[in-house]
Amino acid sequence: MPIGVTPEQSQLSEAVGKFASRYAPVDKTRADFDPLAAGERPPWWDELVAHGFHAVHLPEDVGGQGGGLVDLACVIEAAATALLPGPLLATVTAGAVALLADPNATCEALLTDLAQGATAAVILPQRSEFVATADGADWRLSGVSEPTLGACSAQSLIVAARCHDGEVRWFVVDTNAATVAVDAQRGTDLTTDVGILRLDGHPVRTQLIGIDPQRAESLVVSLVSCAAAGSIRWCVNAVTAHLRTREQFGKVIGTFQALQHRAAMLLVNSELAMAAAWDAVRAADEPLEQHQLATAAAAIMAVAPAPDLVLDALTMFGAIGFTWEHDLHLYWRRAISLSASVGT
Numbered sequence: 001m002p003i004g005v006t007p008e009q010s011q012l013s014e015a016v017g018k019f020a021s022r023y024a025p026v027d028k029t030r031a032d033f034d035p036l037a038a039g040e041r042p043p044w045w046d047e048l049v050a051h052g053f054h055a056v057h058l059p060e061d062v063g064g065q066g067g068g069l070v071d072l073a074c075v076i077e078a079a080a081t082a083l084l085p086g087p088l089l090a091t092v093t094a095g096a097v098a099l100l101a102d103p104n105a106t107c108e109a110l111l112t113d114l115a116q117g118a119t120a121a122v123i124l125p126q127r128s129e130f131v132a133t134a135d136g137a138d139w140r141l142s143g144v145s146e147p148t149l150g151a152c153s154a155q156s157l158i159v160a161a162r163c164h165d166g167e168v169r170w171f172v173v174d175t176n177a178a179t180v181a182v183d184a185q186r187g188t189d190l191t192t193d194v195g196i197l198r199l200d201g202h203p204v205r206t207q208l209i210g211i212d213p214q215r216a217e218s219l220v221v222s223l224v225s226c227a228a229a230g231s232i233r234w235c236v237n238a239v240t241a242h243l244r245t246r247e248q249f250g251k252v253i254g255t256f257q258a259l260q261h262r263a264a265m266l267l268v269n270s271e272l273a274m275a276a277a278w279d280a281v282r283a284a285d286e287p288l289e290q291h292q293l294a295t296a297a298a299a300i301m302a303v304a305p306a307p308d309l310v311l312d313a314l315t316m317f318g319a320i321g322f323t324w325e326h327d328l329h330l331y332w333r334r335a336i337s338l339s340a341s342v343g344t
Contacts, residue, residue, distance in 0.1 A: 009070065012071060012075065012078075019053065037194075073277065080227040080230025080231050085192065089149070089227055090119070090148075095120070098158060101170065107208055122157075123157060123197060125160040130145070131164070133163075139205065144198050147194045148194065150192065171207055180197070182198075190330060215291065221295045232306055234331055235270070236267050243316070269309055270309070273298075274302075277298050314332065
């Protein structure tokens with residue numbers, strides 16, 4: 001079953017799936033690999049913004065839909081199931097992290113921009129080496145990030161940097177600034193851009209105050225686990241359809257006990273991944289220790305095993321699955337990329 005547990009959440013997931021099938025079928029996505037890798041927004045981004053899928057979790061007073069993180073999880077999981085390309089995951093994650101900050105003008109301006117359709121991404125302190133140095137009323141940032149999903153397409157980057165006293169501060173970096181360099185990388189996932197942010201004395205004063213780095217990390221991993229669970233769910237659906245129709249030795253291969261057992265285990269692991277992802281997102285409103293525990297479970301049950309579970313699905317397709325033209329390889333690449341994006 002999907003992450004959504006209420007009728008409204010089920011309808012939201014269904015709406016995202018229908019949007020993806022209309023605007024971003026896989027054959028169109030295949031034709032856009034190069035623009036996507038360069039960080040160009042998909043041609044249907046404005047339509048997605050008009051539907052409000054990118055802002056279900058943002059407050060109504062900044063232009064969002066006023067929903068919660070579980071609502072956002074439904075959007076992420078459904079988009080991943082449909083292999084929706086582009087910067088959606090990175091952007092909605094940035095908005096979720098920004099909501100952890102204390103209210104101020106910088107936070108409100110960022111959330112308003114996101115609600116209006118701006119793209120963004122988050123660079124955690126665990127995934128970068130940025131140093132913040134005070135310069136009067138401003139700060140100067142220097143350092144290099146690890147490869148970050150959505151960095152090339154982001155109009156704004158939420159960047160964590162350490163001060164010389166060890167304190168972590170969060171800054172909003174405008175990627176259009178002359179002193180900001182984002183190097184595009186050749187990513188494993190062909191449907192999402194990957195970039196490395198390089199700063200050398202970049203001046204900035206737009207700060208987000210009050211974000212707990214551990215809470216931010218847990219939130220990022222929680223949302224990634226929803227995308228991983230969606231990829232696994234697609235595999236279950238695809239394998240089930242294949243086993244019901246493919247014939248070998250005069251019989252439908254779904255009648256072979258060995259394949260039945262493997263398909264059943266794929267379904268079990270998919271359900272475990274989905275439940276763990278739901279629990280991680282739900283726990284975001286609980287004490288940090290509980291959220292970290294639920295996030296760790298999601299990392300173990302959804303994010304880490306996703307590449308191997310997609311590979312299990314591939315082998316059940318036999319020779320068909322081993323052709324690079326099969327859509328399953330795009331899901332395999334995404335599962336690998338998602339797993340790498342959260343670190344060890």
